Amino acid sequence: MINMKISNIGVSFQNKTVLKDISAVLKGGELTSIIGPNGTGKTTLIKSIARLIKSRGDVVLTDSHGNSLSKNSIAYVPQMSTTTTELSVFEMVLLGRVKDLTWKVEKHHIDAVTQMLKDLGLLSLSYFPFCKLSGGQRQLVTMAQALVSKPKVLLLDEPTSALDLRHQLQVLDIAQQYTKQTGAITLVVLHDLALVARYSDNILLLHDGKIVKKGLPKDVLDPNLLQEVYKVEVDVSVSNGGYTTVTPIRPIIPIRSSIVC
Numbered sequence: 001m002i003n004m005k006i007s008n009i010g011v012s013f014q015n016k017t018v019l020k021d022i023s024a025v026l027k028g029g030e031l032t033s034i035i036g037p038n039g040t041g042k043t044t045l046i047k048s049i050a051r052l053i054k055s056r057g058d059v060v061l062t063d064s065h066g067n068s069l070s071k072n073s074i075a076y077v078p079q080m081s082t083t084t085t086e087l088s089v090f091e092m093v094l095l096g097r098v099k100d101l102t103w104k105v106e107k108h109h110i111d112a113v114t115q116m117l118k119d120l121g122l123l124s125l126s127y128f129p130f131c132k133l134s135g136g137q138r139q140l141v142t143m144a145q146a147l148v149s150k151p152k153v154l155l156l157d158e159p160t161s162a163l164d165l166r167h168q169l170q171v172l173d174i175a176q177q178y179t180k181q182t183g184a185i186t187l188v189v190l191h192d193l194a195l196v197a198r199y200s201d202n203i204l205l206l207h208d209g210k211i212v213k214k215g216l217p218k219d220v221l222d223p224n225l226l227q228e229v230y231k232v233e234v235d236v237s238v239s240n241g242g243y244t245t246v247t248p249i250r251p252i253i254p255i256r257s258s259i260v261c
């Protein structure tokens, strides 16, 4: 089983501290959600783990024998791809295999891309230019590109933000299945706490650049804790179908007075 040890991650931008002493241990086969209010450092944390930005502290990824795994084992899917490439959807997803490609594209690469496009319902868009896709379609293609690279660590930054209800479930189902079947570590930034409750093995709750709680969904999705962090009264309940729902009731401080100009 792979293991990721995050120790004392800290990030500052122009002397402003954005992340402080973030430490956690993540295990293979588990999907962990990162939640917290806007601007609290979720994207910064995921980018630090992907080593896309400089940070203090350490991220050590090891296999079951304790050997270090390289940065190439990590796939990062950003919040929204703004790529203006004329490449087709098929070519974009094939780029996920770039580490394995030589001068020739082998049949197994084509098959892997075709299967991924099928799984995500994108096959009919195979030869459509990526730059002409809708926001949601781009999100699905970027996810497909990440998955065909068979990452040991899958980092997803708000992967459902542009998706309709069906595609939200589809993407998170696929991320969960991938995590369980391959033993990968998956970290997902999400705002929808009902989806968080449904798909997470663990949750990291961030506030003001710090982890205020980490643990199982039942422990982190606590109404009092959520009220304290999000400054909103919430109802956490279980539906007849057995799904946890988190309903915002009202802000505990008037919205207008919380706006800082």
Ligand SMILES: Nc1ncnc2c1ncn2[C@@H]1O[C@H](COP(=O)(O)OP(=O)(O)OP(=O)(O)O)[C@@H](O)[C@H]1O
Pocket: 013, 014, 018, 036, 037, 038, 039, 040, 041, 042, 043, 044, 045
């Ligand atoms: N390159 C940068 N330069 C300066 N400040 C930055 C930079 N990137 C992020 N920040 C600041 O760091 C803070 C955390 O940003 P981050 O994007 O990590 O938050 P987030 O929790 O992902 O927010 P959201 O939920 O709104 O996406 C914000 O105050 C943001 O303005």
